Amino acid sequence: MIDQIYRKAVLTVAGNQKVEELARARMWPLAQRFVAGEDISSAVQAVKELEQDGIQGNLDLLGEFIDSPARCTEFADNVIRLIEAAHQAGITPYVSIKLSSVGQGKQDAGEDLGLKNARRIIGKASEYGGFVCLDMEDHPRTDITLQQFRTLVGEFGNQHVGTVLQSYLYRSLQDRAGLDDLHPNIRMVKGAYLEPETVAYPDKSDVDQNYRRLVYAHLKAGHYTNVATHDEQIIDDVKRFVLAHGIPRDQFEFQMLYGIRRDLQKELAQEGYRVRAYIPYGRDWYAYFSRRIAETPRNAAFVVQGMLKG
Numbered sequence: 001m002i003d004q005i006y007r008k009a010v011l012t013v014a015g016n017q018k019v020e021e022l023a024r025a026r027m028w029p030l031a032q033r034f035v036a037g038e039d040i041s042s043a044v045q046a047v048k049e050l051e052q053d054g055i056q057g058n059l060d061l062l063g064e065f066i067d068s069p070a071r072c073t074e075f076a077d078n079v080i081r082l083i084e085a086a087h088q089a090g091i092t093p094y095v096s097i098k099l100s101s102v103g104q105g106k107q108d109a110g111e112d113l114g115l116k117n118a119r120r121i122i123g124k125a126s127e128y129g130g131f132v133c134l135d136m137e138d139h140p141r142t143d144i145t146l147q148q149f150r151t152l153v154g155e156f157g158n159q160h161v162g163t164v165l166q167s168y169l170y171r172s173l174q175d176r177a178g179l180d181d182l183h184p185n186i187r188m189v190k191g192a193y194l195e196p197e198t199v200a201y202p203d204k205s206d207v208d209q210n211y212r213r214l215v216y217a218h219l220k221a222g223h224y225t226n227v228a229t230h231d232e233q234i235i236d237d238v239k240r241f242v243l244a245h246g247i248p249r250d251q252f253e254f255q256m257l258y259g260i261r262r263d264l265q266k267e268l269a270q271e272g273y274r275v276r277a278y279i280p281y282g283r284d285w286y287a288y289f290s291r292r293i294a295e296t297p298r299n300a301a302f303v304v305q306g307m308l309k310g
């Protein structure tokens, strides 16, 4: 409950336009701990550096709730440029996209613009043997995102497209089971948005318990599972679970956010687990940065200290 109150307070303050203006001016040096840079070359460079420690990258061009259709298509063009740049740098492209930023919910010649742009992006990634993960956003988008995921797996195959389920939503266990026929590649997360009690568990202990249930069910079903958390207890439990159930190491990977628990990321890679860091980059870093602050007071303290230093 306290987690919910803290998260709500941070996200409400962060959403204030004056706070945003001030923050944008002052916080970029601090945001760089969590964001690889503002352009493609810094994103590609970040992947190369992580690869030296045996950690793979998952690139994410920042931008969400983009309003005009033209800007959504321009955003998709930029993701395609990113995929090309990664391929040219010798990296198998692995990117994440938010369907809202490429036009989900906007019609274009009788079809959803988000779906059309996602097709172009996944088409390009699959040309290079790459992968695109459809991030999960706030709950009004869950149904449409899962439907579009189903369509896209049908067109490109589950080796080129995956999506995300959030353990804070009551519905996720059922959603997971409903996708089984696709043998889907799913990233399991706890969930980062401010959601009402009508749809999401208010208590963290329930979110954590549901997280384990989701991961275990997906692993047991034999599908590729991305265990995306920094929660060490859960990570240890998953290690024990896979050992006990004879689940091979190439059926799952641990995923964490760029700049968070780098020590743990390296440690897991050294132990021979697959590890991937989610690497955001781009000029539109503010909303992403606010969610990281909302996740833990420790990060808020880091920002306040940084601002006081000047």
Ligand code: FDA
Binding pocket: 134, 135, 136, 137, 164, 166, 187, 189, 190, 191, 192, 193, 228, 229, 230, 231, 232, 255, 256, 257, 260, 261, 277, 278, 292, 293, 295, 296, 298, 299
């Ligand atoms: P939890 O919040 O319980 O934290 C466990 C421990 O990890 C904490 O005690 C702390 O030590 C450490 N920790 C966690 N967050 C930290 C932070 N920001 N800074 C420093 N330490 C931190 N969400 C979503 O809604 N849709 C999505 O598509 C995605 N995608 C995604 C991809 C990847 C690769 C990751 C890792 C996460 C996401 N998320 C997400 C975010 C996710 O929902 C969640 O908000 C964060 O991962 C934080 O939750 P944890 O699972 O780490 O646990």
